[in-house]
Amino acid sequence: MRVSDPRGRAKNRNQAGKSLRRKRYHHGDLPRALLDAALHIVETRGTEALTLRAVARLAGVSQAAPYRHFASKEAILAAVAEDGFRSLMAAMQESLDACGEGPLGRLRAVGLGYVTFATSHPSHFRVMFGRERADRSTFPSLRQVATDTLGIVVEAISDCQRAGLARSEEPAADLALTAWSCVHGLSALLVDGVLDKPAAEIAEMVTRDLFLGLGARQG
Numbered sequence: 001m002r003v004s005d006p007r008g009r010a011k012n013r014n015q016a017g018k019s020l021r022r023k024r025y026h027h028g029d030l031p032r033a034l035l036d037a038a039l040h041i042v043e044t045r046g047t048e049a050l051t052l053r054a055v056a057r058l059a060g061v062s063q064a065a066p067y068r069h070f071a072s073k074e075a076i077l078a079a080v081a082e083d084g085f086r087s088l089m090a091a092m093q094e095s096l097d098a099c100g101e102g103p104l105g106r107l108r109a110v111g112l113g114y115v116t117f118a119t120s121h122p123s124h125f126r127v128m129f130g131r132e133r134a135d136r137s138t139f140p141s142l143r144q145v146a147t148d149t150l151g152i153v154v155e156a157i158s159d160c161q162r163a164g165l166a167r168s169e170e171p172a173a174d175l176a177l178t179a180w181s182c183v184h185g186l187s188a189l190l191v192d193g194v195l196d197k198p199a200a201e202i203a204e205m206v207t208r209d210l211f212l213g214l215g216a217r218q219g
Contacts, residue, residue, distance in 0.1 A: 031069045033059045035083060038076050043123040047132045052076065077127055078134035078142045084124030085145040091117035092152050103159040107166075110156045111183045111207040118187035119199050125191055129184070153180055182210045 037058040041050050051073060052066040059065075070076040095113030099106050118125045127133065136143040153176040160166035166175060186206050190199050 030059075030061070030065065031079070033061075034066050034069065034076065035080055038080055039123040039127075042080075042127055047077070047126060047130055050077070074134050074138070077132065078139040080124065081128045081134055082139070082142045082145055084121060084128045085142070085149050087121060087124060088114065088117045088128075089145070089149050089152065091120075092149075096152075096156075102165075103156070103163045104165045107156040107160055107179075108207045110153055111179065111210070112203055114180075114183050115187050115190065115199065115203040115207075118184075119190050122191045125187065129188075150176060150180065179210060182206065 034055050037055045038050055040058060041054055052070065053063050055076065056063050056066050066076070070079065092110050092113035095109040095116065096106055099109035101109075134142060136146060154172050157166055157175045157179065158172040161168045161172060166172075183206070186202065189195050190202070195202060
């Protein structure tokens with residue numbers, strides 16, 4: 001799976017905003033239109049600039065229209081985050097489907113899918129994990145999809161443990177937290193443009209070294 005380079009997206013932001021304004025909402029899927037507008041605001045101006053009024057203005061609807069679907073800014077943040085987790089799960093599953101290797105290769109594929117999602121959907125990524133993220137305890141469906149996403153990592157590590165490729169004396173959930181923390185940190189560095197090496201090259205290197213570190217101890 002190809003890991004996208006975040007530097008290639010910046011030139012498209014103004015064009016995307018103009019396109020949103022040209023398509024000003026008239027009928028169809030209003031929640032989707034509002035989510036698209038929210039994502040554009042996050043990408044171009046940051047999460048702190050996101051308000052339901054700004055979303056309505058960009059989508060071309062009345063200021064009252066967003067409240068038919070989202071009671072507050074946190075509610076639309078939760079919806080964007082839930083949408084992001086579903087896309088993240090799809091990216092990891094796509095990476096898994098393209099991987100014809102054994103358990104360790106499949107575990108690496110999960111990590112590569114994670115990085116691919118983050119670098120391809122930076123606005124989703126920031127809403128899912130940023131400082132202004134929605135409280136998952138308030139939004140059960142968001143909490144569930146986030147748990148299901150981590151479950152993919154846990155399952156992949158469990159497969160490695162059963163094959164003797166990962167430490168079996170530690171719970172798979174604990175190893176999943178280690179793996180997730182590393183891959184998430186790499187994704188954040190790439191999304192924020194801190195690293196100047198090609199994203200795909202770094203992702204391959206980090207996932208290789210991380211998952212070798214999870215391996216069964218010798219002696």
